Amino acid sequence: KEVEIKQGTRGDLEFIANWTLDEYTITYELLDGTAINPTTYTVESDDIILNNPNKQGYDFEGWTGSDLAEKTIDVIIKSGSIGNREYTANYTPGKHTIYTVKHYTMDINGESYSLEDTDYGEGETNSTITAETRTYTGFKTPDEKQVTIKADGTSVVEYYYTRDSYVVTFELFNVCGFCIRISKKILPDFLASICSFFALSDIFKFSLTK
Numbered sequence: 518k519e520v521e522i523k524q525g526t527r528g529d530l531e532f533i534a535n536w537t538l539d540e541y542t543i544t545y546e547l548l549d550g551t552a553i554n555p556t557t558y559t560v561e562s563d564d565i566i567l568n569n570p571n572k573q574g575y576d577f578e579g580w581t582g583s584d585l586a587e588k589t590i591d592v593i594i595k596s597g598s599i600g601n602r603e604y605t606a607n608y609t610p611g612k613h614t615i616y617t618v619k620h621y622t623m624d625i626n627g628e629s630y631s632l633e634d635t636d637y638g639e640g641e642t643n644s645t646i647t648a649e650t651r652t653y654t655g656f657k658t659p660d661e662k663q664v665t666i667k668a669d670g671t672s673v674v675e676y677y678y679t680r681d682s683y684v685v686t687f688e689l690f691n692v693c694g695f696c697i698r699i700s701k702k703i704l705p706d707f708l709a710s711i712c713s714f715f716a717l718s719d720i721f722k723f724s725l726t727k
Contacts, residue, residue, distance in 0.1 A: 539599070546605040548572070558594060565594040567604065574642040574668025575608035610642035616664060616672040618648045622656055623680045630677055640666045648674040655681050 520532060538559040545554060550570030558565060569577050569590065579588030582604035592604065616638050621630035633653070640646045645665045650658050656678040664674045 541599060542601045543594070544601070544603045546603070548606055548608065550575075550577075550606050550608070552606070558598070560597055560599050562594075562596060564596050567592040567594075570606045572606075572608055572668075574611045574614045574670065576611050578607040578609050580604045581607060610644070611668070612641050613639045614642045614666050614668060615639060615670040616646070616648070616666050616674070618674045618676065620651050620653075620676050620678065622653055622678045625680075627680065627682075633678070642666055642668045648676075650676055651678075653678055657681060 522530065538561060540557050540559055543554065543556050543558060543565075545552070545556075547570050550572035552568045552570035554567050555562075555565055567580065569580075571577070577590070579590045580592045581588055583600075583602040585592070585604075588607050594602065618636040618638065619632060620634045620636070622633045623630055634651060636649070636651075638646070638648070643665065645663050647661050647663050650661055652658055657680075659676050659678060662674050662676070664672050666672050
């Protein structure tokens, strides 16, 4: 506020100057990361140590921005600093991001599937990997699939293993010498009992193909 000393004023005068602190802003570009840091400061603020951000599936590589010549992990705004500031977070893809592989085997009815095993793997975020299959006796192993690893660890590969099946051909001979041939596709669970039964019969002949 301006003070006017009018002409003719006499005597000692005393004036006290009053100041307000300039407030400066601190702006952050976190690129989908999260961190809690001050957004303003003054020349009288204590040293400010920036908290580094977290971003799922990524590793923090450092800050760039005001007064920084290169990516810097530990940033301190010293007491006595002035001016608005801007900082950008930098990341690299994480090396140990989780993905899931689920293995389903065909039920005895030959129609539905049940979860047999679940595997978990690790890889670099956004990289594409080939998920490994398993081997189950009596089941056909599916072709391997590729999956891109999501940063949030939600990538899932599902494998479905069908049961091995066989075609059994039966030949029935009657007294007139006629032959009736019947072929039936069956699952291995029924194979042993069928073979045992017809092996005891002298009026049936059967052949087996996979």
